[in-house]
Each structure stands twice: as structure tokens, then as C-alpha cells.
Amino acid sequence: MIETYLLEALVAFNRYKTLSAAAENIHISQPALSRSMQKLEDILGVSLFDRSKNKITLNETGKMAASLAERILQEEEEMIHMVRNFDSSLHTISIGYSIPGPMYEIPSFINRLYPDMAISSDMQDEEMILKGLRNRRYNLIISTINHEDDDLISIPYGSERLYISLVPAHPAVTYKDQGLSFKDVNGETFLMSARVGVWEDIVREKMPDSRFLLQNDLDSLSEVVNSSSLASFATDLTIRLFRADENPSRIFIPFNDKEAVLSYYCIILKENEKKLDRWIRFLNGR
Amino acid sequence: MIETYLLEALVAFNRYKTLSAAAENIHISQPALSRSMQKLEDILGVSLFDRSKNKITLNETGKMAASLAERILQEEEEMIHMVRNFDSSLHTISIGYSIPGPMYEIPSFINRLYPDMAISSDMQDEEMILKGLRNRRYNLIISTINHEDDDLISIPYGSERLYISLVPAHPAVTYKDQGLSFKDVNGETFLMSARVGVWEDIVREKMPDSRFLLQNDLDSLSEVVNSSSLASFATDLTIRLFRADENPSRIFIPFNDKEAVLSYYCIILKENEKKLDRWIRFLNGR
DNA sequence: ATCACTTACGGGTGACGTAAAAATC
DNA sequence: GATTTTTACGTCACCCGTAAGTGAT
Numbered sequence: 155m156i157e158t159y160l161l162e163a164l165v166a167f168n169r170y171k172t173l174s175a176a177a178e179n180i181h182i183s184q185p186a187l188s189r190s191m192q193k194l195e196d197i198l199g200v201s202l203f204d205r206s207k208n209k210i211t212l213n214e215t216g217k218m219a220a221s222l223a224e225r226i227l228q229e230e231e232e233m234i235h236m237v238r239n240f241d242s243s244l245h246t247i248s249i250g251y252s253i254p255g256p257m258y259e260i261p262s263f264i265n266r267l268y269p270d271m272a273i274s275s276d277m278q279d280e281e282m283i284l285k286g287l288r289n290r291r292y293n294l295i296i297s298t299i300n301h302e303d304d305d306l307i308s309i310p311y312g313s314e315r316l317y318i319s320l321v322p323a324h325p326a327v328t329y330k331d332q333g334l335s336f337k338d339v340n341g342e343t344f345l346m347s348a349r350v351g352v353w354e355d356i357v358r359e360k361m362p363d364s365r366f367l368l369q370n371d372l373d374s375l376s377e378v379v380n381s382s383s384l385a386s387f388a389t390d391l392t393i394r395l396f397r398a399d400e401n402p403s404r405i406f407i408p409f410n411d412k413e414a415v416l417s418y419y420c421i422i423l424k425e426n427e428k429k430l431d432r433w434i435r436f437l438n439g440r
Numbered sequence: 441m442i443e444t445y446l447l448e449a450l451v452a453f454n455r456y457k458t459l460s461a462a463a464e465n466i467h468i469s470q471p472a473l474s475r476s477m478q479k480l481e482d483i484l485g486v487s488l489f490d491r492s493k494n495k496i497t498l499n500e501t502g503k504m505a506a507s508l509a510e511r512i513l514q515e516e517e518e519m520i521h522m523v524r525n526f527d528s529s530l531h532t533i534s535i536g537y538s539i540p541g542p543m544y545e546i547p548s549f550i551n552r553l554y555p556d557m558a559i560s561s562d563m564q565d566e567e568m569i570l571k572g573l574r575n576r577r578y579n580l581i582i583s584t585i586n587h588e589d590d591d592l593i594s595i596p597y598g599s600e601r602l603y604i605s606l607v608p609a610h611p612a613v614t615y616k617d618q619g620l621s622f623k624d625v626n627g628e629t630f631l632m633s634a635r636v637g638v639w640e641d642i643v644r645e646k647m648p649d650s651r652f653l654l655q656n657d658l659d660s661l662s663e664v665v666n667s668s669s670l671a672s673f674a675t676d677l678t679i680r681l682f683r684a685d686e687n688p689s690r691i692f693i694p695f696n697d698k699e700a701v702l703s704y705y706c707i708i709l710k711e712n713e714k715k716l717d718r719w720i721r722f723l724n725g726r
Numbered sequence: 727a728t729c730a731c732t733t734a735c736g737g738g739t740g741a742c743g744t745a746a747a748a749a750t751c
Numbered sequence: 752g753a754t755t756t757t758t759a760c761g762t763c764a765c766c767c768g769t770a771a772g773t774g775a776t
Contacts, residue, residue, distance in 0.1 A: 156516060158443045174755060183743050200527040207749045208755040215527045222519040229515060230442060233508040241486040241501045469768050474732060493774040494730040
């Protein structure tokens with residue numbers, strides 16, 4: 155059989171057209187490459203090159219061999235990637251979210267239950283999240299839709315209420331105790347994260363006259379928020395997790411509207427029930 | 441990149457299930473195979489096996505890797521065959537015949553014109569011969585049909601008349617000078633080669649009452665013919681080439697019927713016109 | 727005790743690099 | 752003279768086999 159390094163040498167020569175150039179590019183000496191080409195011809199029992207005294211080029215057979223070799227090398231690289239990806243998929247729990255809130259607490263729970271597993275988090279819209287669960291991209295998803303399908307297990311996880319975050323000087327802080335409604339602050343300009351999932355659809359619909367300044371990066375968002383007097387958003391969950399209410403420069407007021415509350419569910423494929431048994435029992439045992 | 445011998449080792453282990461058995465089958469020592477498996481894991485950066493102290497089995501990742509490796513090795517073998525076949529096709533002129541006669545003289549002409557080329561001969565029915573020319577299996581074909589297509593070059597090669605071969609004692613030898621007709625010997629039993637192409641169709645149709653004893657091998661045919669008094673066939677071409685008329689134990693009498701004469705043509709793809717230039721000029725220069 | 731695998735060790739193949747020669751531009 | 756390829760030669764990597772060790776059957 156032909157060892158891989160010979161195929162690599164052939165492909166390199168085909169790409170760089172001279173032995174010297176090819177040798178340099180694959181970091182071997184030029185005579186070594188010359189010998190490899192001879193060895194390849196020897197193994198195949200076939201002439202692959204037209205040789206003159208100081209010129210060597212692939213003949214028709216050689217060109218064919220080179221393109222076949224390239225295919226094989228590509229496939230070998232693909233194999234490496236597939237094996238590594240498969241292995242890593244065995245050692246990571248991949249979670250898809252349609253809202254960001256739970257993303258801040260679920261990984262630490264999972265990590266406690268499965269200390270040897272890596273955790274990958276991803277946020278996309280509802281549709282992509284569900285599709286990702288079905289095609290095994292995600293091991294579990296957090297969705298605001300309670301999908302009830304025969305092949306799924308759906309467990310109510312919790313709910314999140316949207317808050318407005320204001321500077322203490324803002325006139326709307328008078329609502330502090332009773333909460334306020336979207337229409338009370340419709341027209342306000344908000345700073346918000348670009349990645350808030352379905353929340354974005356909700357606030358845009360309920361406050362059509364507002365402007366929303368999106369920030370891609372969470373750190374820069376919080377920096378901008380702290381240095382400006384613009385309104386922003388939070389939820390009961392994020393306020394608790396980040397102890398945001400200890401920050402004296404911001405007042406948090408809940409929205410009273412029913413659309414300001416999102417219930418969400420942890421959904422997994424039934425086929426993964428055993429694999430995620432600890433997690434399921436943790437959820438049900440709360 | 442992964443050297444081929446490691447893939448072979450993995451595939452062997454997957455097939456034979458224990459290191460010892462696999463090692464024996466690929467003719468290396470068992471520790472060598474053990475090391476190869478470790479090396480493969482090292483290169484991939486991934487665990488491929490479940491190991492207990494004296495047992496080693498492929499895990500899920502390992503099984504996947506093994507099947508991918510198998511695919512790659514198959515492709516490599518395929519590459520070797522394709523390259524060798526392509527190379528040999530460059531060094532052989534492949535000829536397809538629908539009748540056997542020219543098969544006895546064309547190769548020697550070709551050999552004189554192209555002394556470095558190998559020659560392969562093949563006989564099949566008209567349809568397969570033409571198909572073989574179109575799909576490049578044959579470089580040239582000899583056909584009794586004068587295919588006139590835009591992509592083909594067809595050159596009349598010659599014609600062949602069928603003779604009957606009789607022992608001198610046979611009553612029909614009285615026809616010797618004027619020739620005879622198929623119907624004159626319909627009912628006769630003939631010894632004939634199993635590979636006579638379209639001739640077989642002709643004699644079966646024109647002498648429906650005859651029996652034809654087919655011989656696969658030409659040598660055994662001529663042996664049987666010489667030791668029996670049964671009739672047999674020849675053509676002007678074969679009589680000349682094999683000096684059959686110098687054999688006193690056989691009389692050759694031509695068939696007069698028009699179906700007893702077959703004209704045949706040398707046909708090549710136009711795209712091969714240059715490659716076979718010498719041959720074409722030889723044909724036209726006769 | 728036997729089997730299966732791993733680790734340790736010494737040996738040989740062969741792939742490598744350096745050097746030199748030959749040929750072309 | 753610079754570039755490109757091949758041949759020659761010595762070196763070193765690495766793959767191999769043998770031997771020894773460990774644990775399971």
C-alpha cells in the first residue's frame with residue numbers, strides 16, 4: 155500500500171510544479187522529494203513523470219494519480235475531523251437557547267451534575283433551536299414553546315419577567331412599586347443586547363415607537379449602560395444572578411403586561427433520556 | 441497526517457477483534473500493533489478504545505474511525521488500479537473484432553507500426569464492439585457494419601469469403617472448381633470454433649438442418665478436424681494465413697452465396713485520428 | 727497455566743539531509 | 752552563475768521483533 159507521505163509529496167509537486175518549490179513547501183529537502191517521487195513510481199510500477207536532465211513534469215498518468223491522491227488526502231483530513239468532532243460530541247453537552255436568561259445559570263448546574271463534560275451554549279430562534287435538537291446538534295434546548303411531541307421530553311423550567319432598567323433620575327421611577335406597562339415607556343430609547351432571542355420581537359411589537367440600540371458584546375453593553383442615562387432591560391433572573399439590584403445607579407421596575415412574562419421549558423429527545431437522567435431528575439426534584 | 445499503515449492496522453483490529461489475531465493476519469508482532477493503536481490515538485488526540493487490563497475493544501469513536509479508515513484504504517486501492525490501468529491503456533492498442541479472420545493478421549501489422557505498444561484483442565458481437573469503441577475500451581474495431589457517424593472514421597478493410605473444409609473422400613468435393621451453395625451441404629455436420637462472431641448467425645440461418653459442434657479452443661478444434669472426417673469452415677483469409685491449402689488431408693471449396701462474403705471495416709473514433717495516424721495511412725496506402 | 731495486552735530494549739530499515747555532479751537557462 | 756534534478760553517502764528516526772511484566776480467565 156502507498157504511505158500517506160508519498161501522496162502528500164505527489165500532491166505538493168502537482169501544486170508547486172517543481173521539486174524544489176514543493177520540497178520547500180512541505181518542509182523536506184529537495185532530494186528527499188525526488189526520491190519519494192521515484193519510490194511512488196516504483197510502487198505503482200508506472201511512469202508518472204516526463205524527465206529531462208533538469209526538468210521534471212507530470213505526464214498524463216501522473217496528473218491523474220495526483221488528482222486521485224488529492225481526493226484521498228482530503229478524505230483523510232475529513233476522517234480526522236469527523237473522528238475528533240464525534241469524540242468531542244461524546245464529551246460535551248450542547249445546549250440551545252431561544253432566550254438568554256437561562257444561559258447564565260444552566261451551565262453551572264450541568265457542570266455540577268456532569269463534571270467531566272464540556273458544555274457548549276448557543277442561542278438561536280425557536281425554529282432553529284428545535285431543528286438543532288432533532289438533528290442532534292443540541293443535546294437539550296431551552297425553548298419558550300412547550301413542544302409536546304412523542305419523541306420529546308419537555309419539562310417546565312421556569313419563567314422570566316422583563317424589567318426596565320432606569321437611572322434614578324428618570325421620571326418613570328415613580329412606578330417603582332406598582333410596576334409599569336410597555337405603553338408607559340413606549341417611545342423611550344433602549345440600550346439592549348443584540349442577542350436576546352424572542353425578547354426582541356416582544357419589545358419591538360409592544361413599544362413600536364421606541365428605538366433599540368443593539369450591542370453585540372455583553373461587556374461593552376454594560377459599560378455603555380453604566381455610562382449613559384438611557385433605559386435598558388433586565389429580567390428577574392438576570393437581576394438575581396448578577397446582583398444588579400445592588401447597583402445604586404440603576405433602578406429596576408417590572409413590566410406588568412402579560413407579554414412581559416416568558417415561561418420556558420427544557421426539552422430533550424426521548425432517546426437521550428438515559429444519558430441525561432441526572433439532569434432530568436435534578437429538574438423534577440426542585 | 442495519518443500514515444497508511446496505521447489505518448491498515450486499525451482496520452485489521454476492527455476485523456479480527458483482538459490485537460493478537462489482527463497482528464498475525466497483517467504479519468506484524470502483536471506489540472507492534474499495540475503501539476500502532478496507541479500512536480493512532482495520539483495523532484487523533486482521541487481515545488479509540490475501551491481498555492481493561494487484558495482486553496481492548498473499539499469504543500464508539502473507534503468504530504467510526506475504523507469504518508472511515510476502511511473507506512480510505514479502499515479508495516487508495518482503487519487509485520492504484522486506476523493509475524495502472526490508465527498507464528497500460530496508454531501503452532496498449534486495444535482492438536475489438538466482430539469476426540475472427542482479421543484478428544489473425546491485424547495485430548502483426550499494428551505491431552510493426554507501433555513496436556512499443558502492447559496489443560489486446562477481443563471479439564464480441566457488433567453491438568458490444570461499437571459500444572466498446574465509444575466508451576474507449578477499444579482504440580479501434582473491426583466491424584462488418586460500415587458505421588458512418590460524424591465522430592467515427594470508417595475505412596474499408598477487406599472482405600472474407602467462407603469456405604467449406606472437407607476430407608478428400610467427401611462426395612461434395614466434386615464442387616471443387618465451381619464452388620457450392622449453402623443449400624448443397626445443408627444437413628451436414630460441421631466442426632467449428634465457438635468464437636466466429638457473425639459467421640455463426642449466417643451458417644445457422646442458411647443451413648438450418650445442419651449441426652454445429654462448437655470447439656472453444658482453436659488448437660483442439662484443428663486437432664479434432666484433422667482426426668475426423670466431419671466438415672468444417674475456413675475463409676480465404678484463414679486459408680492464406682495458415683497455408684491450410686498445403687494440407688493434403690483437406691479440400692477447401694468456396695461458398696458461392698452472396699451471404700458467404702463479409703466485407704469489414706476498420707473503425708476508429710475521430711478523436712484518435714492523430715494517435716492512430718500511422719495505422720490509417722497504412723490502410724489507405726495499400 | 728494460558729491468554730491478552732502493555733512496557734522495555736536493542737536492532738535494522740529506510741527516510742532524511744548534506745554534498746556533489748550534471749545539465750539547462 | 753543560478754537553478755533544477757539526480758546520485759552518493761552518512762545519520763538518525765522510527766518501526767519492528769523479542770523479552771519481560773501484569774492482570775484476567
